[in-house]
Amino acid sequence: MKTPLTIVVGSGGVGKTTLAAAMAADEAGRGRDTLVMTFDPSLRLKDALGVDADPESNDIQVPYDADGELWASLLDARRTFDTLIDRYAPNDAARERILTNRFYDHLSGSLAGVLEYMASERLFEVAAYGKYDRVILDTPPTRQALDFLGAPERIVAFLESGALRIALKPWFDADGSFKATAKLGILGRNVESFFDRMVGMELLRDMAEFFQAFAPLYDGFVERALEVQEMLRSPETLFTLVSGPGEQRVADTLFFARKLTEAGHHLGPVVVNRVHPEVADAPEVSNLSDGRGLLAWLGRKDHEGVAQLRELLGGSHPLLVVPLRPDEPTDLASLAELGAMLREQLAQ
Amino acid sequence: MNLLRRLEQLELVVVTGKGGVGKSVVTAALGRMLATRGRKVLLFEVDPRENLHQLLGTEPSGGEIIKASPGLFLQHIEPRELIDDLVREKLKINMLVNRVLASPVHRHFTEGAPGLKESAVFGRALRMVEGHGPATLRRPDVVILDAPATGHGVSWLAAPQLVADVVRSGPIGHMAELISTFLADQERCGVVLVTTAEEMPVEETTELISSLRGRLDRHPEAVIANALYPAVDDGDPGDDPAERLWRDRRTINVTQLERLDAVWAGPLAEIPLLPIDPGPALVGAVARQIEAQLRSA
Numbered sequence: 118m119k120t121p122l123t124i125v126v127g128s129g130g131v132g133k134t135t136l137a138a139a140m141a142a143d144e145a146g147r148g149r150d151t152l153v154m155t156f157d158p159s160l161r162l163k164d165a166l167g168v169d170a171d172p173e174s175n176d177i178q179v180p181y182d183a184d185g186e187l188w189a190s191l192l193d194a195r196r197t198f199d200t201l202i203d204r205y206a207p208n209d210a211a212r213e214r215i216l217t218n219r220f221y222d223h224l225s226g227s228l229a230g231v232l233e234y235m236a237s238e239r240l241f242e243v244a245a246y247g248k249y250d251r252v253i254l255d256t257p258p259t260r261q262a263l264d265f266l267g268a269p270e271r272i273v274a275f276l277e278s279g280a281l282r283i284a285l286k287p288w289f290d291a292d293g294s295f296k297a298t299a300k301l302g303i304l305g306r307n308v309e310s311f312f313d314r315m316v317g318m319e320l321l322r323d324m325a326e327f328f329q330a331f332a333p334l335y336d337g338f339v340e341r342a343l344e345v346q347e348m349l350r351s352p353e354t355l356f357t358l359v360s361g362p363g364e365q366r367v368a369d370t371l372f373f374a375r376k377l378t379e380a381g382h383h384l385g386p387v388v389v390n391r392v393h394p395e396v397a398d399a400p401e402v403s404n405l406s407d408g409r410g411l412l413a414w415l416g417r418k419d420h421e422g423v424a425q426l427r428e429l430l431g432g433s434h435p436l437l438v439v440p441l442r443p444d445e446p447t448d449l450a451s452l453a454e455l456g457a458m459l460r461e462q463l464a465q
Numbered sequence: 466m467n468l469l470r471r472l473e474q475l476e477l478v479v480v481t482g483k484g485g486v487g488k489s490v491v492t493a494a495l496g497r498m499l500a501t502r503g504r505k506v507l508l509f510e511v512d513p514r515e516n517l518h519q520l521l522g523t524e525p526s527g528g529e530i531i532k533a534s535p536g537l538f539l540q541h542i543e544p545r546e547l548i549d550d551l552v553r554e555k556l557k558i559n560m561l562v563n564r565v566l567a568s569p570v571h572r573h574f575t576e577g578a579p580g581l582k583e584s585a586v587f588g589r590a591l592r593m594v595e596g597h598g599p600a601t602l603r604r605p606d607v608v609i610l611d612a613p614a615t616g617h618g619v620s621w622l623a624a625p626q627l628v629a630d631v632v633r634s635g636p637i638g639h640m641a642e643l644i645s646t647f648l649a650d651q652e653r654c655g656v657v658l659v660t661t662a663e664e665m666p667v668e669e670t671t672e673l674i675s676s677l678r679g680r681l682d683r684h685p686e687a688v689i690a691n692a693l694y695p696a697v698d699d700g701d702p703g704d705d706p707a708e709r710l711w712r713d714r715r716t717i718n719v720t721q722l723e724r725l726d727a728v729w730a731g732p733l734a735e736i737p738l739l740p741i742d743p744g745p746a747l748v749g750a751v752a753r754q755i756e757a758q759l760r761s762a
Contacts, residue, residue: 128484128485129483129484129485129614130483130484130485130486130614130665130666131484131485159664159665159668160664160668161664361485364742365516365743369514372514393710394706394707394710396706396707399707402740405695405737405739406695406696407695408694408695408697408708408711408712408715409705409707409708409711410740411694411695411711411738411740412707412710412711413707414740415738415740416707418742441710441714443709443710443713443714444713444717445664
């Protein structure tokens with residue numbers, strides 16, 4: 118693996134996408150060719166990066182007057198999945214069979230972990246390609262922010278489990294009717310007759326067809342997933358953990374930090390984003406329309422949270438604090454400024 | 466009909482919105498409000514990082530139904546376990562149950578099958594309001610679901626129909642059909658959207674409103690705009706940085722509320738940012754705000 122990767126993780130709504138774009142703009146500004154991969158940018162950020170211009174292409178060069186090139190890509194699970202099938206399907210007939218399978222239609226959009234897996238798949242491709250000096254990945258909003266990292270493992274576990282072997286059995290004969298499955302043994306018969314009763318034959322037929330259509334792809338999948346797994350634990354892959362302000366987030370942030378480290382990943386800085394500034398000589402909040410008093414209260418609370426987090430992290434990871442701004446940065450200049458601020462805090 | 470009266474009639478309220486907008490606080494506050502008005506309320510939480518109990522000042526649920534205050538109960542739900550329960554119920558014979566539960570096929574099927582987990586959660590809600598609950602709470606009047614912030618609230622609501630489409634026979638297909646009929650019944654089920662008045666949450670709320678309408682032919686009971694900075698007067702902010710930041714953030718709130726207004730003409734509650742630590746006091750204050758605003762909506 119050649120290209121250093123930064124992976125930005127954290128709960129939904131904490132500002133991961135903006136911070137990833139900011140770090141990328143800063144890197145490009147300092148002469149490094151940088152790619153930022155993002156999932157769900159705001160409209161204004163999309164405009165700033167120009168990622169909506171050409172949905173067919175993967176990486177788009179952002180018009181940016183800097184020493185390094187800035188590239189951006191917008192990840193889309195269904196499209197990545199389709200591309201993957203295009204690449205691996207042995208022939209047009211097989212490809213067509215997968216793409217038109219009713220199950221695939223549901224699966225590619227909603228199967229747990231597909232989006233996350235596809236992201237790491239793309240990431241690996243980009244890293245191996247060696248075109249960029251830096252790659253920064255924004256991660257998708259998942260129920261558990263760490264789902265993303267477990268995705269390759271889950272895919273491997275699935276592919277190597279009995280589930281796949283059973284799914285790949287020729288359950289149906291040429292007419293599409295059900296074959297006796299004596300060879301599956303008692304476990305197979307029980308499980309299968311249970312599913313038959315629970316969900317009916319139609320779904321089973323669809324599923325079997327789906328897995329069989331995918332069969333030629335599996336070898337490549339396992340190999341790739343293992344490589345992605347290794348890449349996510351490599352010392353050149355550094356995680357940035359983003360948190361919202363406030364004491365109520367501290368436990369969550371520490372939980373993520375611990376999980377990342379336990380899973381063998383390398384956690385770099387922890388960023389507390391959108392911290393209300395401290396207000397000098399602030400009065401107690403007098404009433405609900407007292408905005409200045411409210412800001413002072415929020416500033417005090419947010420800084421208590423930061424102090425608590427700093428103490429609990431105990432210097433194991435650098436803690437960066439991003440103050441709440443008048444507005445989210447959405448043009449390249451202010452993104453680069455935010456990125457530079459993070460870098461300078463990190464250097465101290 | 467009066468909106469509060471309508472909310473009181475519902476048997477299921479699904480609260481959804483983007484991550485970080487205060488969905489759990491609003492869920493707890495809606496529960497508190499309806500319980501105060503005499504309903505027996507059960508809150509369902511599915512986020513593995515439980516936090517409703519902290520907001521209501523109780524012990525963690527650990528999967529059990531916990532009473533938080535008169536008429537207000539909460540339960541943390543693990544969708545996987547609901548599905549395992551279903552297997553136990555349908556298979557009955559212990560040896561077979563254990564085999565199925567231990568089988569990788571079952572694990573991967575329930576993990577990966579689109580819509581199954583969501584359907585199981587709604588299925589449990591339906592069973593509860595129909596009076597099949599445990600002795601602690603036999604029959605709540607209403608279940609309020611703090612739906613996960615997947616960014617795709619509609620996919621939760623559409624899940625049972627998806628399962629019903631894919632699985633056309635057998636007990637799962639039958640249940641999915643029952644559940645999607647229940648969800649589609651606007652007399653029984655409602656949706657409340659939570660947002661902040663900021664760009665991304667409003668964007669997502671706008672998309673949610675239009676896909677609820679387009680895909681499910683439904684509109685939310687109310688939109689709750691949470692955590693608003695206080696209104697500003699026309700005076701000169703001067704050089705005070707706190708005063709200026711307040712004004713700038715308030716300006717964003719106002720702009721985004723206007724954007725919301727362009728797509729949403731229905732009931733809207735504007736909840737101020739309150740200088741209260743997360744906990745029962747905050748939930749009570751937000752409940753009173755929601756009640757007052759929805760009464761006049």
